[in-house]
Amino acid sequence: MELSDLKKRWNEVLDELEATNRIAWLVFFDARLANLVDGKLTLDFSDANKFPDGHDLKSAVSSTLSESLIETIKNVTGLTVTLEYK
16 A cells, blocks of 8 residues: 555544544544555654644654554554654
């Protein structure tokens, strides 16, 4: 699967994530899909830095939230990924 394919299905992934783990959905909703190479998905949270009080959403990402996203991506798209944060 290419990054463009995952981007086309990202709303499906987010909808499923919202239904199964709303906290994870809140964390990953503003993440941008930056890169997908050899199963490693890079998420970019830089847009979150536009908030005046400097929200750092990367620091909110626990292993449990990451696993929820990984599982949801696999359930929706069949793609197995690891995550990297930018």
